[in-house]
Amino acid sequence: MKILKKISFIVIALATLLVPLSMPYKEVEVEAKAQTLRQLKNELAENERELEENKQQQAQTQSQISSxxxxxxxxxxxxxxxxxxxxxxxxxxxxxxxxxxxxxxxxxxxxxxxxxxxxxxxxxxxxxxxxxxxxxxxxxxxxxxxxxxxxxxxxxxxxxxxxxxxxxxxxxxxxxxxxxxxxxxxxxxxxxxxxxLTKTLEGAVSIEDEIKNQKKLIDIYENTYKCKLDELLDDCLAGKLPPDTAFYRSVVSGRVSSNYGKRTYKLNGKWTSDFHYGVDMSATHGAKVYSSANGVVAAVFKKQSCGGNMVYINHLVNGKKYTTGYYHLADIKVKVGQTVSSTTVIGHVGGSPKYETWDHCSTGSHNHFTISTGNWGTTYKSYSGFISKQINPRKVVNFPALGKSFTSRDRKY
Ligand SMILES: [Zn+2]
The missing domain is CATH 1.10.287 (Helix Hairpins)
Structure with missing residues (x-):
């Protein structure tokens, strides 16, 4: 009995200690992933329609408010x-x-x-x-x-x-x-x-980001990679991305503050459970965030209400296709279509409620690192579409144990 009490105390104490730095991400509707340039163009047209609707909605709400x-x-x-x-x-x-x-x-x-x-x-x-x-x-x-x-x-x-x-x-x-x-x-x-209206405006910002990403991607697939309209993007891109042999941690020094997987923690005084689709590295605000491996920037999202500034990068590592995501950035230093190496600074650590006031899914400075297999040419607005292919980052990136610190990007633990 005493031991049980002790164990439950330890469990609760541990859970309290491990209060995550990032809160759960909002579920977004599942969206079909573009497999070809034609599909990507259709998705772009769909987004443009959605933006049009969003603007009409804004005008309507605005006129309701004024009346x-x-x-x-x-x-x-x-x-x-x-x-x-x-x-x-x-x-x-x-x-x-x-x-x-x-x-x-x-x-x-x-x-x-x-x-x-x-x-x-x-x-x-x-x-x-x-x-x-x-x-x-x-x-x-x-x-x-x-x-x-x-x-x-x-x-x-x-x-x-x-x-x-x-x-x-x-x-x-x-x-x-x-x-x-x-x-x-x-x-x-x-x-x-x-x-x-605030929600609609926020929606417009992310649709506009998505449209910008898609236009840039279409341009790159058409003009840089010379993909054909109905050719599978995976096939078109294979062998054309700067290949790499390993993934490195995205920040030089930090502490693993949250693992990939189910977690229980206290949020606003209430015990909450969710599935955390990434590894959180708590780090100094403003520290450099690097691309985890060589690749091409696939998407950027600015000032999202949950996730803040986000960057997605397509990689070809050891012949396998991956996409990495970096959330809660203080700023973004890369553009869609830009070729990056594992030493390219893509932005800086953010996630502080004090500075990144737009991001409501972070309670302190940290870098949320997420990775999925494949996903080249996808649209990232559908987070759940992206998560369907997410894997535990520990499968490909080396991290010290939960709560432990590191001071280099590549030292093995
Ligand atoms: Zn996180």
Missing amino acids: SKKRIEQISQEKIQIEKDVADLTDEIEQLNKDIVSMNVEIKDLMSYYQLSNTGESAALEYVFDASTFTDFIYRMAITEQLGEHNSDLIKQYNQTISENEDKKVELANKTEELNDKEKELEEQVKQNQAT
Whole structure:
């Protein structure tokens, strides 16, 4: 029991120590690999169509964002207008209430005047009946009553208006609430659309890279290697690449921080498992990254959100075809179609979240090295297409054990 506990502790401790420098790569749709120049040209046409669609999507999302923003602006204007209306209604209610108060005072005054006249006159009536005074009294009483009635009517009207205004205020308050809800909804829409736009833009960047690669490759296959339209690219390229006899590590000094294969590690406080399709060498940021063997640069991708700057190189080593991949580079120093030797610097070590802010699949400076058999003339956008032929780099490149360091490109461990 104690031993079991100890073992599990060691396993967890080891796993924690081996927190990888690179996170899992996103799965991309499997894409057919171009076997011939014609197929590669078809793939290029397909990518150009896709880019066109992507641009349309961008325009559409952009116009959705602007119309949402316009509506939000309208809503805020409407809300300002409602606030003004509410203030007007409140002012009017206040004024009406004041008027009612003063009218009530007026009525009271009138009534007291009437009563005063009544008592005064009645005394006169009793003792000195004077026809003219009596007429005057009747007349005055009638006017007073009329005025009193008129004021009462006005007060009724005013109260009516006040209650209508209160109703309007409630209505406006409801309207404001509706507008607030609509505003929130629109703001959420804008947020989502902006996220979509960012994704679409990123997609466009990688399609544009892919198109550039393909055009360059087509040019090289057509003009440098003189491949025929329906000739297998493998056949066309065989014997034409600078051959080599061995693969070397891509950096001079570093430490193997992650192996090829299934791995378990803690990511954001959660245990995660994935298959790591390469060997990670943690190295100094900005250190030189070399081509692993003689070859021809097959593809470059810039600032990918997962993988950063990436370079792919086709090789012919001991008569066998391979393609190597180098990810999370700080920069790229080679061009598609360029012939490289095993001493050519293809870029520099990147992968630091501090500097390579666009790369969300790396947590520290390192070089992710990956290798597949064949794959000449393929398109690399489909990562899963590439991984179908990937092999454990240790099969052809010598690396020290996991966690161990090295200080040369070729010393055997
Ligand atoms: Zn890696």
